[in-house]
Amino acid sequence: MRYSAVPSTVTVSPPQSVAPACPGQAEQVSERLIAGAAGYPYDHHLARLIAAWWQGQSVLPRAMGLGPDDFAHLIQRHFPGWEASGPVPEPPALDPLLADEQGDVADLIQRYRAGIDRSEFWLAQIVAAGCLGRDHLWQDLGLPARSALSQLLADAFPTLVAHNERDMKWKKFLYKQLCEETGIYTCRAPSCDACSDFAECFGPEE
Numbered sequence: 411m412r413y414s415a416v417p418s419t420v421t422v423s424p425p426q427s428v429a430p431a432c433p434g435q436a437e438q439v440s441e442r443l444i445a446g447a448a449g450y451p452y453d454h455h456l457a458r459l460i461a462a463w464w465q466g467q468s469v470l471p472r473a474m475g476l477g478p479d480d481f482a483h484l485i486q487r488h489f490p491g492w493e494a495s496g497p498v499p500e501p502p503a504l505d506p507l508l509a510d511e512q513g514d515v516a517d518l519i520q521r522y523r524a525g526i527d528r529s530e531f532w533l534a535q536i537v538a539a540g541c542l543g544r545d546h547l548w549q550d551l552g553l554p555a556r557s558a559l560s561q562l563l564a565d566a567f568p569t570l571v572a573h574n575e576r577d578m579k580w581k582k583f584l585y586k587q588l589c590e591e592t593g594i595y596t597c598r599a600p601s602c603d604a605c606s607d608f609a610e611c612f613g614p615e616e
């Protein structure tokens with residue numbers, strides 16, 4: 411789903427240069443965003459994601475994996491007074507061959523949205539873009555802990571979280587859901603309990 415383009419007066423420059431990770435700075439940016447938030451649902455989740463991305467602490471690409479109009483609309487709607495100051499980091503370029511994968515994961519997540527606010531569509535796209543990184547999903551999104559991702563998903567996509575009864579690692583869980591929905595089974599074992607990769611899917615996500 412796409413939203414209408416925002417007025418051309420909205421100017422949010424893309425990150426320009428790589429900067430080392432600094433969780434404290436991301437927290438400060440997040441606090442500034444929250445201070446100027448419009449009061450919509452998920453402001454605090456979005457603020458964390460934007461701050462981490464802006465500080466170069468996530469794998470999210472330009473516009474956080476959203477289209478440029480959607481990204482500008484997100485900023486204007488949730489954080490209308492935000493004026494980012496530079497220098498800010500250049501986000502990593504994700505493999506273009508994985509772009510389809512982002513769309514598939516986003517579609518999956520969106521199907522479970524709570525229906526509280528339109529920003530659930532944006533959150534699904536952003537989380538899906540984080541799946542294209544190589545670490546745990548919360549780390550690839552630049553969140554401070556796994557619990558922050560779990561809370562985001564529980565708030566915006568509660569029925570999806572309910573399906574993860576055994577607390578599988580989030581990235582593994584999302585791809586397993588995708589495989590089951592499409593009928594493509596890549597697991598080599600008949601059940602998780604009998605699988606030699608069990609720790610890969612269910613071990614600590616820290």
Ligand code: SF4
Pocket residue numbers: 586596597598599600601602603605606607608609611
């Ligand atoms: S534990 Fe094994 S069977 Fe279960 S999802 Fe992971 S790879 Fe597949």
